[in-house]
Amino acid sequence: MNDPRDTNELDGPLLFGRVLDGKGGGRPIGWDEAREWQPAGPDEVLWVHLCRNRPGVQEWLEGSLSVPEPTAELLVSDSTRPRAFSEGGTLVSTLRGINFNPGAEPEDMISMQLWCDGRRLVTLRRLALQTPRDVLALIDRGIGPPDAGATITLLAEFMIARMNQSIVDMNDVIDALEEEDPEKDPEGMLGRIAAIRRNCLGLKRHMSPQHEALERISREAPAWFEDHDRREIAESIDRLRRYLDDIDISKESAVVLMDELRARALASNEKATYVLTIVAGIFLPLGFLTGLFGINVGGMPWTDTVDGFWLVTAACLAIFVGLVGLFKKLDWL
Structure with a gap:
């Protein structure tokens, strides 16, 4: 003082x-x-x-x-x-x-x-x-x-x-x-x-x-x-x-x-960016497929089939599993 x-x-x-x-x-x-x-x-x-x-x-x-x-x-x-x-x-x-x-x-x-x-x-x-x-x-x-x-x-x-x-x-x-x-x-x-x-x-x-x-x-x-x-x-x-x-x-x-x-902050941001990139890489083909089936024009397959929804869902699931397997093989996951 x-x-x-x-x-x-x-x-x-x-x-x-x-x-x-x-x-x-x-x-x-x-x-x-x-x-x-x-x-x-x-x-x-x-x-x-x-x-x-x-x-x-x-x-x-x-x-x-x-x-x-x-x-x-x-x-x-x-x-x-x-x-x-x-x-x-x-x-x-x-x-x-x-x-x-x-x-x-x-x-x-x-x-x-x-x-x-x-x-x-x-x-x-x-x-x-x-x-x-x-x-x-x-x-x-x-x-x-x-x-x-x-x-x-x-x-x-x-x-x-x-x-x-x-x-x-x-x-x-x-x-x-x-x-x-x-x-x-x-x-x-x-x-x-x-x-x-x-x-x-x-x-x-x-x-x-x-x-x-x-x-x-x-x-x-x-x-x-x-x-x-x-x-x-x-x-x-x-x-x-x-x-x-x-x-x-x-x-x-x-x-x-x-x-x-x-x-530390940079590593955290890079990790978050990496996760978002992986998520986008997985869901981009799925988004394309669902968008393609949602155009609602004549000639779309399975529109008159009772099991059409389940066929598209199975296709999306198969693509999802395939992409996850591919990313793991490439050591991205």
């Missing part, structure tokens, strides 16, 4: 803010103080989490943080493709997380932009996102990240962990579908399998560039992003790579299951 506070009007664009103390904890800070904040000690780091579509965000980025205008526009825009780059001594990135808001599909991922110069970390989002709240809870318990680099790596780690749950859920659905009787509701099964394939494609479309963004953070982050932070990012990259492989496996499993259902 997403934190309901994310949907309320809080302190301007500020959703929450903390001044990290370098020991895993942090004190709350309001928007007015955050706009003018200066570090009071060597270990202090400001982290503010903002709603990017509220007024004043871009102006603050450009004015108080001296963020170049193109970068500030990127941070508040809806251009959500994952990316990362260094700009001077700052790190700029866009990451995406699973959308767990009501009515959302797993592939409807939410973007989170971030900007950091080592002493100030700014994260921005438009829709509610649970990952920052998870990191905030650790900070409020005094066991959170001590600095900006560790906060960024933890945000990336939590986002990737939530992706894994979505993949696990899809695999559970595939396993359940494999146990179901395909004859019970084939159309419903095909619909659910198609939904899984769409989810896989959506996740892969967003997670592949996220993999590239994390690699760029690991390679190109400024000096304040320490070696242990790079190692943590590398672990997240490896985990994300495994999840991408899992998505490919899930997609292939869905394709195999869909092909099997379609093959």
Whole structure:
């Protein structure tokens, strides 16, 4: 569930803010103080989490943080493709997380932009996102990240962990579908399998560039992003790579299951067509014979004979038996 506070009007664009103390904890800070904040000690780091579509965000980025205008526009825009780059001594990135808001599909991922110069970390989002709240809870318990680099790596780690749950859920659905009787509701099964394939494609479309963004953070982050932070990012990259492989496996499993259902349906249709063909092959000569005797013109044999009906019936029965025997000899039956 997403934190309901994310949907309320809080302190301007500020959703929450903390001044990290370098020991895993942090004190709350309001928007007015955050706009003018200066570090009071060597270990202090400001982290503010903002709603990017509220007024004043871009102006603050450009004015108080001296963020170049193109970068500030990127941070508040809806251009959500994952990316990362260094700009001077700052790190700029866009990451995406699973959308767990009501009515959302797993592939409807939410973007989170971030900007950091080592002493100030700014994260921005438009829709509610649970990952920052998870990191905030650790900070409020005094066991959170001590600095900006560790906060960024933890945000990336939590986002990737939530992706894994979505993949696990899809695999559970595939396993359940494999146990179901395909004859019970084939159309419903095909619909659910198609939904899984769409989810896989959506996740892969967003997670592949996220993999590239994390690699760029690991390679190109400024000096304040320490070696242990790079190692943590590398672990997240490896985990994300495994999840991408899992998505490919899930997609292939869905394709195999869909092909099997379609093959079953095709075989059933072919069987029905075969039976109808055999029936038509047997009754076509009989229909011709009965039609011939039903033309009711002069000269028809047996019309004046009491046993005429039984003679025609016997002829039809003989033809029927002969055709069945012929079809069995030809292995058509």
